Amino acid sequence: MARIAVIGAGIIGAAAATRLIGDGHDVTVYDADPDGLPTSSGNAALLAFPEIAPIASPDMLTAVPRWLLDPLGPLTLRWMDVPALMPWLLAFLGSATPAKVARTRQALTMLMRTALRDHEDLAGIAGISGHLRQTGYISVHDSEASIKAALHEAQSVEQALGYPFERLSAETARAMVPQLEGAFAGAVHQPIYWMVSNPLTVLRQYQAFVRTRGSLVAGRVTAIRRNADGLTPMVDGAPTASFDRVVVAAGVWSRDLVRQLGTRVLLENERGYNTTFTDLGWNLSMPVGFADHGFIASPLVDGLRVGGAVELARPQTSPNYNRAKAMRAKMRRYVPSLPEGGTQWMGRRPSTPDSLPVISRDPHEPRVVYAFGHGHLGLTLSAVTARLVADLVKPKAPEATLAPLSINRFQ
Structure with missing residues (x-):
């Protein structure tokens, strides 16, 4: 060869x-x-097969000004890095047209169609097993408008890939994930999500x-x-x-x-933060996304990982671990039993504008x-x-x- x-x-x-x-x-x-x-x-360990929506979209653009005013929100910029990021940012804004969004969705759909089978094939080549499990995923939402937006996206995914979904009441979501003791309007369940045991x-x-x-x-x-x-x-x-x-x-x-x-x-640096807890004495039954805040809590085989959100910055810019702290604080609104502590981490995800x-x-x-x-x-x-x-x-x-x-x- x-x-x-x-x-x-x-x-x-x-x-x-x-x-x-x-x-x-x-x-x-x-x-x-x-x-x-x-x-x-530091990945959330999710195999997120339904995620075919780009970050840039017409709807997202309306939320960007509000997000950028919150330095600990789901999307933020390190302002000192804006001059270096400007070519990427302009292309990012240019990617938010309906035609370009449709092009991205079509390409990601093509990749997702075989993604699970490719994971199984690759594991067979390497001789590893037992690391893949279908867990499903629920996203919790603070408002009816947020639920409707999630249902619209789930319907689009079902049309493209055939992946089912269901709307859940808050009570039903709590029955599936008992730690969700805080208040929220409802949830959306997608069974097709898989996880790996631990990404590392x-x-x-x-x-x-x-x-x-x-x-x-x-x-x-x-x-x-x-x-x-x-x-x-x-x-x-x-x-x-x-x-x-x-x-x-x-x-x-x-x-x-x-x-x-x-x-x-x-190509720029889409940084994500997380906190991993390894001594809780409990874990979630499945990964949970907090849709209005841009982060996820995922149960690894050896702990719970809370992380996500997007921070655009140069690779060499120092971390802002207040973002990880903010996610933990927000999660306690929904999961009051989440303790202090955990191990913080920051990763540099390589991202294109589209x-x-x-x-x-x-x-x-x-x-x-x-x-x-x-x-x-x-x-x-x-x-x-x-x-x-x-x-x-x-x-x-x-x-x-x-x-x-x-x-x-x-x-």
Whole structure:
């Protein structure tokens, strides 16, 4: 087959490497800190198959001014970073048209159709099992208007993917999740949501497979040297081996390699915060989303994780853990038994303005394949991305259905 370098050992890079090894390729993965805690390790553990709506939409734009006035709300900016973020922000606003929203929904629907089967197939390649479980998901809402908006979205998902849903009274929601003792107007239940046992555990299992069947090398790739015979990653400024293909899956830092290759991309840092509790003595029966506040509480096999919301900032900007504190305080309105404490965390989710990942070849160097920009859907879309990457490393024309995911949309 081929000698392939994968840049990035987070969930996208590790999944892609696993799939490529399963196809018989000779794979080496490079990561600046392979034993660290990448963004995927702090995921809510959800496989969010119904989530085909982009962040930018006409309805969302009307809420943005109110959100931005709340520095601890569901969407905020680090204002000192606005000049650096401006090209992305302008494209984000431009993505909120009905036509572009429809395009994004269609592309995400295509990815979600096979996402569960791809997770099962990838687990089979790596020889792991018991980490996937169908839990369902409920979103709780503070008002009738919020419930109606959620039902409208659920109906759209049902039309696109066939996933069922049901409206719940507050009493019925409490019967399903007894810890929801606070006041709310009602809830929406979607049974199709799955979870992984713990995202870090799953990531380590894929990385272990790569170490056993390929190579996982510690080192930051700063450039890709091209010649007729192959591609050479430059690790900390020094050349390494030559490869037939290179897969760039380095999260938000992928943009540096993209630009070094002479290609344009709009990729920024959609930061999320969470708090994980490991000694509660109780847990939720299923993940619960607090729709009017932009965060989720999800039951891992070894604890409860409370996190979410969106903060746009440069990768190097210091964390604002008051956002995690605010989510905990808001959750106590609904779950009064949530204690103080827990372990706080911040992750840097690589996001595009249109909420679509980049899964494509480089337009100038087709031996380079890109796989990044999944936003909050990295874990959900990791396995289907791995399958598509495995197709893109083959010397054939990409499927027409991948055109919306191409990096050419930024050129």
